[in-house]
Amino acid sequence: MKVQPIAAQLPESRPERPGGKKREYLVQARDVSVFYGDKPALHGVTLDIEQGKVTSLIGPSGCGKTTFLKCINRMNDLVENCRVEGRITVAGQDIYAPDVDVVALRAHIGMVFQRPNPFPKSIFENVAYGLRIHGMTRSKTELADRVEAALKRAALWEEVHDRLHEPGNGLSGGQQQRLCIARAIAIEPRIILMDEPASALDPIATARIEALIDELRGDYTIVIVTHSMQQAARVSQNTAFFHMGEIVEYGATKRLFTSPRDERTQNYITGRIG
Amino acid sequence: MTDTSGRTLDFTARPAALRRRHAAEARFRMAGRLAILLAFGFLVLMLGAIAHTGTGALKQTQIRLQVALPADAPASTDPAKADFGGLLKQALRARFPEVSGRKDKRRLYRLLSIGAEERLREAMLEAPAPGAQERVLTLWLPASDEVDLLVKHDQPGRLGEQEQRWVAQLRESGEIRVAFNRGFFLNGDSREPELAGIASALAGTAWTLAVCFALSFPIGILGAIYLEEFARKGRWSSFIEVNINNLAAVPSIVFGLLGLAVFLNLFGLPRSSPLVGGMVLALMTLPTIIIASRAALRAVPPAIREAALGIGATRVQTVFHHVVPLALPGMLTGTIVGMARALGETAPLLMIGMVAFIVDIPGSILEPATALPVQIFLWADSPERAFLEKTSAAIIVLITFLVFMNLIAILMRMKFRKRF
Ligand SMILES: Nc1ncnc2c1ncn2[C@@H]1O[C@H](COP(=O)(O)OP(=O)(O)O)[C@@H](O)[C@H]1O
Ligand SMILES: [Mg+2]
Numbered sequence: 001m002k003v004q005p006i007a008a009q010l011p012e013s014r015p016e017r018p019g020g021k022k023r024e025y026l027v028q029a030r031d032v033s034v035f036y037g038d039k040p041a042l043h044g045v046t047l048d049i050e051q052g053k054v055t056s057l058i059g060p061s062g063c064g065k066t067t068f069l070k071c072i073n074r075m076n077d078l079v080e081n082c083r084v085e086g087r088i089t090v091a092g093q094d095i096y097a098p099d100v101d102v103v104a105l106r107a108h109i110g111m112v113f114q115r116p117n118p119f120p121k122s123i124f125e126n127v128a129y130g131l132r133i134h135g136m137t138r139s140k141t142e143l144a145d146r147v148e149a150a151l152k153r154a155a156l157w158e159e160v161h162d163r164l165h166e167p168g169n170g171l172s173g174g175q176q177q178r179l180c181i182a183r184a185i186a187i188e189p190r191i192i193l194m195d196e197p198a199s200a201l202d203p204i205a206t207a208r209i210e211a212l213i214d215e216l217r218g219d220y221t222i223v224i225v226t227h228s229m230q231q232a233a234r235v236s237q238n239t240a241f242f243h244m245g246e247i248v249e250y251g252a253t254k255r256l257f258t259s260p261r262d263e264r265t266q267n268y269i270t271g272r273i274g
Numbered sequence: 275m276t277d278t279s280g281r282t283l284d285f286t287a288r289p290a291a292l293r294r295r296h297a298a299e300a301r302f303r304m305a306g307r308l309a310i311l312l313a314f315g316f317l318v319l320m321l322g323a324i325a326h327t328g329t330g331a332l333k334q335t336q337i338r339l340q341v342a343l344p345a346d347a348p349a350s351t352d353p354a355k356a357d358f359g360g361l362l363k364q365a366l367r368a369r370f371p372e373v374s375g376r377k378d379k380r381r382l383y384r385l386l387s388i389g390a391e392e393r394l395r396e397a398m399l400e401a402p403a404p405g406a407q408e409r410v411l412t413l414w415l416p417a418s419d420e421v422d423l424l425v426k427h428d429q430p431g432r433l434g435e436q437e438q439r440w441v442a443q444l445r446e447s448g449e450i451r452v453a454f455n456r457g458f459f460l461n462g463d464s465r466e467p468e469l470a471g472i473a474s475a476l477a478g479t480a481w482t483l484a485v486c487f488a489l490s491f492p493i494g495i496l497g498a499i500y501l502e503e504f505a506r507k508g509r510w511s512s513f514i515e516v517n518i519n520n521l522a523a524v525p526s527i528v529f530g531l532l533g534l535a536v537f538l539n540l541f542g543l544p545r546s547s548p549l550v551g552g553m554v555l556a557l558m559t560l561p562t563i564i565i566a567s568r569a570a571l572r573a574v575p576p577a578i579r580e581a582a583l584g585i586g587a588t589r590v591q592t593v594f595h596h597v598v599p600l601a602l603p604g605m606l607t608g609t610i611v612g613m614a615r616a617l618g619e620t621a622p623l624l625m626i627g628m629v630a631f632i633v634d635i636p637g638s639i640l641e642p643a644t645a646l647p648v649q650i651f652l653w654a655d656s657p658e659r660a661f662l663e664k665t666s667a668a669i670i671v672l673i674t675f676l677v678f679m680n681l682i683a684i685l686m687r688m689k690f691r692k693r694f
Contacts, residue, residue, distance in 0.1 A: 073584065075580065075583070075584065078579075078580075078583065080506075080507055103586050103587075103588050104586070105586075106583065106584060106585065106586040107585070107586035110584065110585065111580075111584040111585075113577065113580060113581070113584070115577060117575075117577035117578065117580065117581045118581070119578065119581060119582070119596060120578075120600065129582075129585070129587075129595070130585040130586065130587075133585075133586070133587050133591055133595075134586060180581070183581075183585060184584075184585060187585060187586070
């Protein structure tokens, strides 16, 4: 499971960073193109995602951010006429290889969606479900312990510990989204994909989610799609700017926002397109 | 009134154009109300007429008689040996001692129903241990259908003056009463209207619907789940979809013909049996269940599927842990609606011979049986006037079941509406 060094020939696909510190790339996309039927949505995207860091994908709506995100855990398989070309490796393994089991893949790559989507079951069951289907606990007490740990990690335990058996959709929008994060991290994935996780939330709930993302960094590799540049600047270390199905610029977040190299990036972050 | 720009603002003025718009609205409202009123009126008229004729069948005219039992009588309650008819005739002659002549006597005997003999036998079985001396039982015995009609509806029918006088006499002395007709719910069909009941038809319907449910529910639900959640969407699936929709519109008698040709003639399954009836109705109900179930599955938000698949559930786990529980109320509603349709279905059952004269209550799905709507059809066809009210009463029972089933469907929809 060694990261392959193909990316060496494609320096622009990697966020540059001062100092020659060695970096690990967990996800590597090479020349990825996606088509919905005949309609292309992504053209030749090449991107390396750094392990243990938060990488944000920004860009005007419809530019293919969600499409790219869903390639990483193969949720695009569910779209009837969707075709993915190119190569994506996670920890060195080609995830579109014929012998890859998507169920196993998704167990290691969690996803949080734009609209909170807890199961219409109890708070406890929401978090316990993943542990159950993957057979990750041996006893009831272990299950309860791990549910508690996940809820604590997602900074939700304080608010829900006395009503674990009430329905998950009875929570507020922000709490529901943290419940979805707890559900995702309960099964200890390596990567968490987040598709505009705060776009349906108010500023206070958004701040809590952002704090949580910051807190999870390091243990998890996080890829977050966001339409808010402030959010990208606040939570991520690397940022990729998508435009019309291509990556225009990719780099350390600070650098990208302070001195963008491409005119389109410049225009987008100053609010002239998008 | 004027606003700052100097234009007048008057919200009470109604120019002609506005008045016309209001008038159009009022006309439409009137037409709508009229339509609903008309529909409702017809419904009330229909139900009222059925209820009016039907309630009579729930009551039965009975005659009180004192039947003298000879000392040795209890020893032979065996219907083959005992002469219940003779005892009853004796009792009638004792009540009207003035009647003489064979013709008059025969008329007298015809006041009672044949069912009186059965009632007497029951009474003798219930009676305390056989004694040595002669005993007298006082019994309320069912009157014949002619007397029944005379007492309940004042229709003399074929009764002559003499019989009418006897009935009047019995009435005056309180020896005739109109009581609840338990037999209507406990007896099978009979040639005698006053004895005919719906028990055999109800049992036949229950068996038939049980077979229909056992076949169409699992097949329909699983078929819908497969088509909606697993099958590739393509030319084949749309071909199947079109065919299922067409099948739902096929007249039911065609399914009856199919059952006759395939189940009876090809497979040699027993004629007139609830098994075959249920199979035919299942064929008819399947498309309804599949269509309703697919709609219910489609109504489950995709976000739920994404959530489950996103944490590594397999498709089967996603479907059975999350999607089906949410779609189940809709699926059950569709099933109940389909079963309600099957409950009222007559034509296909006629085709496979479930139209026989069934006296005994069928004890299994292989015995000959009939169904409630077919029983209604049979009675409506009978020449005896007394069957008229039986027909209406059976319709009331059928409609009660239908309303009940639809009520369950509605309640289920309401209870589970806001789940996601
Ligand atoms: N299921 C789909 N079927 C067809 N076209 C789609 C589908 N999902 C997305 N698209 C198209 O692909 C393009 C990229 O969409 P998306 O990745 O959702 O953009 P973003 O998330 O950046 O707003 C859009 O033009 C969109 O219309
Ligand atoms: Mg999107």
